[in-house]
Amino acid sequence: MNKFYQLKVLEVKKETQDCVSVSFDVPYELHETFNYKPGQYLTLKFNLNGKEIRRSYSLCSSPVIEKSLRISLKLVKNELVSNHINNTIKVGDFINVMPPDGRFFVDVKKENSKTYYLFSAGSGITPIFSILKTVLLTEECSYVYMIYGNRTENSILFKKELDKLIEKYGDRFILEYTLSHPNSNWNDLWKPSKEQIFRKGRIDTKLVKWFINEFPLYAKNAEYYICGPETMIENTKKTLKAIDVPNERIFFESFERTNSNDSP
Numbered sequence: 001m002n003k004f005y006q007l008k009v010l011e012v013k014k015e016t017q018d019c020v021s022v023s024f025d026v027p028y029e030l031h032e033t034f035n036y037k038p039g040q041y042l043t044l045k046f047n048l049n050g051k052e053i054r055r056s057y058s059l060c061s062s063p064v065i066e067k068s069l070r071i072s073l074k075l076v077k078n079e080l081v082s083n084h085i086n087n088t089i090k091v092g093d094f095i096n097v098m099p100p101d102g103r104f105f106v107d108v109k110k111e112n113s114k115t116y117y118l119f120s121a122g123s124g125i126t127p128i129f130s131i132l133k134t135v136l137l138t139e140e141c142s143y144v145y146m147i148y149g150n151r152t153e154n155s156i157l158f159k160k161e162l163d164k165l166i167e168k169y170g171d172r173f174i175l176e177y178t179l180s181h182p183n184s185n186w187n188d189l190w191k192p193s194k195e196q197i198f199r200k201g202r203i204d205t206k207l208v209k210w211f212i213n214e215f216p217l218y219a220k221n222a223e224y225y226i227c228g229p230e231t232m233i234e235n236t237k238k239t240l241k242a243i244d245v246p247n248e249r250i251f252f253e254s255f256e257r258t259n260s261n262d263s264p
């Protein structure tokens with residue numbers, strides 16, 4: 001199970017000032033091995049300074065839309081693997097990658113009629129983005145309500161792609177952006193265009209409660225997916241439970257889980 005395969009890097013793309021995406025080619029004979037569900041992650045293996053190091057990255061690509069596998073990583077000064085990838089990895093390189101894994105995923109089905117509530121902050125958008133694209137394309141009778149929190153306007157990952165989704169699926173997809181440190185001089189709301197309102201603040205109890213109230217269940221069958229910093233995950237879970245969302249309908253992914261023996 002713990003087998004790694006060498007995948008070729010197809011593209012390295014700077015998404016924002018502190019985020020880079022890497023796409024991998026999957027040769028025909030590995031298509032089945034690297035088949036995945038939206039929300040799952042890849043584990044990459046490197047040998048750095050004579051030490052084997054593994055890191056996991058959620059797939060932000062969609063299995064029904066993109067042929068290649070794409071991950072996006074946040075760059076933080078002095079952090080090891082993310083900076084190694086950003087500074088040294090280039091198109092044509094081969095990287096050791098373990099097949100997709102993880103229990104944070106959506107079993108997307110054409111006949112589903114569900115309400116999805118998606119909560120993401122910062123780089124926690126990666127698995128959520130995969131879920132979002134896949135559900136919107138495949139489940140024509142499902143509705144998606146999403147909150148996406150960032151620090152500033154410039155740190156919003158996949159902004160252009162998200163805006164295209166709003167344009168295409170606006171009748172069953174609502175996205176609320178919220179910024180903790182907006183550049184502009186705001187009060188509580190900012191309206192950059194006719195379609196969009198940006199909020200000021202973090203994803204906290206008040207915002208989650210308002211959101212659920214404002215966008216009530218479309219279909220009874222609702223599921224709640226959360227990915228972001230630990231405090232945001234905990235707060236959102238707590239708020240959902242307080243308004244009687246059953247535990248088994250709440251799913252979350254934490255990036256802080258360690259899966260490498262070199263982790264501090």
Ligand SMILES: Cc1cc2nc3c(=O)[nH]c(=O)nc-3n(C[C@H](O)[C@H](O)[C@H](O)COP(=O)(O)OP(=O)(O)OC[C@H]3O[C@@H](n4cnc5c(N)ncnc54)[C@H](O)[C@@H]3O)c2cc1C
Binds near residue numbers: 081083102255
């Ligand atoms: C399932 C899963 C999915 C993930 N998906 C993504 C994703 O889509 N995008 C993404 O950006 N990340 C994702 N991550 C996180 C990712 O795996 C890495 O943890 C992240 O990129 C940091 O790794 P690094 O080697 O760059 O940083 P590291 O060098 O490991 O640093 C990580 C933290 O440890 C601290 N640290 C490092 N060395 C020490 C030390 N000696 N003493 C004390 N503290 C130290 C650093 O300050 C930092 O806070 C995911 C994690 C999991 C588990």
